[in-house]
Amino acid sequence: MRIFERRAAPAEGAAAAALSTALAILAALAVGGLLFLPFGADPFSAYAALFGESFLTWRGFGFTLLKAAPLILIGLGTVVAWRTGFGFLGFEGCVMIGAAAATWVALMVREGQILAGLPFAAFLPLAILASLIAGGIWSGIVGLFKSRFGGNEVITSLMMNYVALLLVQYLVSGPLREPGGLPQSPRLPRETWLPQLFDGMRANAGILIALAAALVVWALLLRSRIGYEMVVTGLNPKAARFGGVEVGRRQFMAACLAGGLAAMAGMVEVLGLHHRLIDGMSGGVGFVGMVAALLGKLHPLGVVIASTLYAGMTVGADAMQRQAGLPSSIVFMIQSLIVLFILAGEFFRRYRLRLPGRRTASAGEGV
């Protein structure tokens, strides 16, 4: 008999999704563990070092939160866009645009500029607003192309990434260039930096901004009328139009909000970590954020968990390389394996195993 058989109905529901994700992560860790063996390392102690550093030490957890904040914000943007059926991929560009906008506002707080002496409590909302608007306009252009001219948002948004990267390159080597120095902006005034959460911990208020954004996105998408219309649009635009939803408008809104959230990630990076605008500083975070959103099953809470896990693995990988001499690239391979196994899990929600020699196919039903 055949080994795989289509299920009468796909295993849907939150429990099946959570279980298949958990099993996928375990399977990836098991397979990935084999990669440690050629180095003579014990996979269990390697994993202990990996996760112990990033989640159980005060210092390491601080780094984990520091790295998780932008991933969460980009992941939330992904959730909003993709759930509304807007296949946006331009988060990397929006991160740069948001970073540039925040830098611009922060530089105006310098001595002798128009916003000099602005207290942080007034500066932060202004910076958030600036990055939100800049990112929203940036992705809104893509949304407009789609809703007005039917442009393919996958292609236009990817192209806009390059435009954004080059625009920032221009800014840091031209108008915002630090006098005499490298292609980067001057250092931002200290009073515009995001405050640290605790003394001696690298995590800053960025994680709080990210968590607050997760709460807002959750309420908007899963509790409000507009969110309902967005979700219906994403699942079935025909049904949305039938239900009186203005599909183009909702997708445009989703585009703006997604870009705005990613731009806030850029702001958090600038004000919390780099403290200046640097050419190419996003370094692919816009793409990793999309992966985190996928791992989090496009749910705001899932995004928070997946981003933290992903950030923790990245932090742990560095520590592992430093302490045990194991290449950190193994961890990136494991991260990729997790993605592959989660995709395989989707298959098992539609098919079940039928092992030869068993009368009733109960095997594999739990997966």
Next chain:
Amino acid sequence: MTPFLSARGIVKRFPGVLANDHVDFDVNAGEIHALLGENGAGKSTLMQIVYGLYGRDAGEILIEGRPLDLRSTRDAIAAGIGMIHQEFMLVRRFSATENVVLGLKAGGALKPLDLEGPAREIAELSRRYGLQVDPAARIEHLPVGTQQRVEILKLLYRKAKLLILDEPTAVLTPGEAEALLKVLRTLADQGHAVVIVTHKLHEIMAAADRVTIMRDGRVVGSVKTAESSEAELARLMVGREVALTARRSTRPAGPSVLRVEGLTVMSDQGRSALEGLSLDLREGEILGLAGVDGNGQSELAQALTGLRTASGGRVLLGERDLTRASPAERRSAGVAYVPADRRHVGSVGALSIAENAILGDQRAYARFGLLDRKRGRSFAAGLMERFDIRPRKPDYPAGKLSGGNLQKVQLGRAIASDPRALIVEQPTRGLDVGAIEAVWAELLRLREAGKAILLISAELEEILNLSDRIAVIYEGRIMGELPAAQADLRRIGLMMAGSHGEEDGHADL
């Protein structure tokens, strides 16, 4: 005599469902055998087991008395079993011949493909069974009925003895359906065994020699059609008596509610779908719009509900001009719509019944921008109670509902909005007898309540049973309109085919 195919004691379990419970099923060579049952009765599962798509948990399958080791569709095809699915598996840009030979391994991978031999053979098969397929014709240029005959050719070319057709007439016009049944008879006369899976009783009575009826995964009877009747088959299928003739009270229609004047609409392909169409919908009346699918009915419904822009003409609700109004504005003005495609237009499968029940009315459920989900759920619960929608769980995903239950959700949602005019499109397509009965009764109740109803249906039986007036649409124009009392099948059939239904060619109005 030994049946060509014999399935003995077939058992098939899915988690939580016993889809086939010790099913016995025989088909003889030379007969048309109908497999009848409501949706979910297990008939498709049985056929998919026979065709090797599903494994079985118990039972055996014999071909001409010999057990068949059935592991995959490959084994089924080798044993002479062929199946045609409801959705055709054809490459639209390929010719009939290319489609027929697709997937067959002839010659090496690098050898040029010989299409002339197969084309000759296909032409010969087509002639022998009266299929009228041009081997060189491209699929995308062929009407649906001919595409189906290409599917039949695929099976015959693979030397199939047994042909299984799943709901073969669902996509056909009445004329095409009749032609198909003739082809099937030819096939049977030449020694093939034919199984049609269906729930259309009149077709079975017209075409099949024997019928096996399934209910809840079991066979409840196997009878010769000559010794049975539609009423008996319906009773066996549903498990109780059903009355499939709607009783209408005669009453005069009220004033005009929805007026369509000279409506012109383009199709998605940019062709003219409606050309100056006019209709008048009156209070307390069902206007049946008969016509073969694809003659502008969907475009009309979409233009009336704001889902498609009119390029000319007007739509008036009472005195109000709705021609440029958005779908939401039309809803609140009192035009409700039950679309034909309940799975892809009328509902969102991944969302719950409750979330689907408020679709279109979501503004009324919002307070300070937040949806009042509790109220949505209690509304859905009420709807499910009133229309007997099962399972009675507002959180159940709408996509998992049966067609009949989903249709009740759609219809209930439209009724609950208390519309002045209701547009229903193909309301009973794909439904089983019990569900059809419920939907018809609901439409008649609405008519009693004084609503103006436009019933768009390709099922003449439905139009004749429910309508007060009948209009016939052909290529975007109304060919004629007549009161139900004067309707006769022949005249409507002629109009559906594009003639004016009168020998002298004048419209009847």
